Amino acid sequence: MNDFKQIAQIVKNRKQNINDLYKILQNNQSHPLIDRALELAELDNEKSNVLAILRRLVDLKEENLVQELEKKGLSEEEITQIKYKVHSLVRAFYEVEHQDLIDEIKTKNLLDEFYLALIQGVHNIGVVMNSFDIVWSKQILDTNNKILKEQFPNLSDVLEFLKQNKLYQLNQDEQICERSYGALVKIGTIWRFLPYAKAFENEVLKLEYEFDKLLEKLKNYDLDDGKKAYVDYIEKLKLAFCEKNNDEVIKKWQEAELAWMEVKSPLQIGHPLEYYEDSYTHAVALEWDIRLEDVSDFNADNFKQKIKESFSMIYENLEEKDEKLFEEVNFNLDKTQLYICMPMIFYGAELKGLFSAQVVPNDEYVSNIAGKKIFAFLNYVYENAKTKPFMKLSSMIFEKEFLDYGRQILFFNEKLWKKIYEVSTIGHEFGHIFFVANDSEKKMNESGVFKNIEEFKATAGGLVNFFLHEEEELKLPVFYELIKRAVGLIAWQKVEEVKPYYTEGLIHLSLLFNARVLVFEDEKLNIDFSIEAYERFKKVFLENYYELARHYVLKEDAKNYLDKFCILEDEVFLPLDEEYKEFVKYYYELYQLYGNDIDESGEFEKYINAIESGGQRGI
Incomplete structure (x- = not known):
């Protein structure tokens, strides 16, 4: 049915x-x-x-x-x-x-009546979530964070103020939680921290009404174990949203996410899972969606086995040891559920951007019990990539021969393109799991920049896995993707919710310049796109990854690692190295001028026409 x-x-x-x-x-x-x-x-x-x-x-x-x-x-x-x-x-x-x-x-x-009621109910909740997200953004991002930014000169001062005034939520160990499901409310001159159910009372009441309507319908059907898992999850999710006791909020969300981990159907609901724009209280964004299992020949078991081998090899080569961390990571890897899927319906914060992949939950207490889910939107990302026109900025920065290398893969070698995605994107999501224990983010986020190195660590984990299980025909394609992406991430220099990816790009660029893969002189970026350059880069990259792994094993402040690559100047992270600092500035200036200009050379049309005429070997 x-x-x-x-x-x-x-x-x-x-x-x-x-x-x-x-x-x-x-x-x-x-x-x-x-x-x-x-x-x-x-x-x-x-x-x-x-x-x-x-x-x-x-x-x-x-x-x-x-x-x-x-x-x-x-x-x-x-x-x-x-x-x-x-x-x-x-x-x-x-x-x-x-x-x-x-x-x-x-x-x-x-669909049968249960699933029809489920997706209609998720949509009805989503419509409320869309309204809620507007109010959430205006209160947290446009009001609270603006006041805090004006009141305090830097991020660490804000974090200290929040800590001193107990403006946070507590985790299961009575410690400050690294994320929150609430908002600051200013009453006169006094700040208070309230759960979503109190800070956004009207919006949560509307959510509660839609949750109750959905649950009433779902309970009328014959429920097998899979359908019971949905009902249990949705009940606990409603309780989490509606919790008014600030000291109980995190516990309720943990219970909801533990129930969510038991939902293993091809139709997966996505709820508020991660924080993005809110650098201060780490308020979890109002994500809401259904992601649907997609057709794929990706061998998840084989990939996971290689990932486990890579983590063990890196760990064994470290002088520093943390057996508890090692066991936690391996448990998470073993328990990880991988879904190749597509966005079906989406709401709230997701109307400002969807994922190319995601590994969740971020609550390591939950993961230590139930593992994680990885969602990879493989075919969705591939089809989107072929749709976008070529941009003028790319042809201003890169040689045509270099661009054609990647374009030939995108338009005429779907199988190879998807192999690259497996290495870079699915590898990235598994890379998030490497070297992260229950207390890692809390200890490493003292300066508030944990995410600014964690996104690099994730991509690096995927790359290291590839370096340790190399396939000859993938070396240059993976290298191409890394170079192109690292340069392109400069465009996100001032986009708050994706700044961690910008700083990730800065670290990649540092290593690429260090290995002399990239050289910038006379306003021209020269790229050594050879197998010899690939080998030089691999050596530099692996050395750096071991240093990063040690940093994670010791759970040192993320700022100590980030400071080796960049410095904050006028609220913008810029490289320490002068050569590639000049390149970053040069690229961003061009991006500001030409970032939305289309390449009018006719190259995009050539590729589209070749596909439409049945071309399979490129142009």
């Missing part, structure tokens, strides 16, 4: 229709939805502006829109107001799109 494969195909088809909006750039067409978004953003109908709107609507990325608004000289407050206006259009579009998808599934009788 439950035809998840056909539903997956419907989801793919509907996403492809949305991706096809990019064709208006190639054909110089107009579209009423894009025209309305341009009007809301007060932007002219120019290609760079249209691209920014398409990135916001199709890819859910805000930074391109912000860039165009900054070019107009608008203030931060004016930009924020326009972002909310455009967000309302994006939100309305996807609320209708998701309901239409659910209606199509109902019409075609692809």
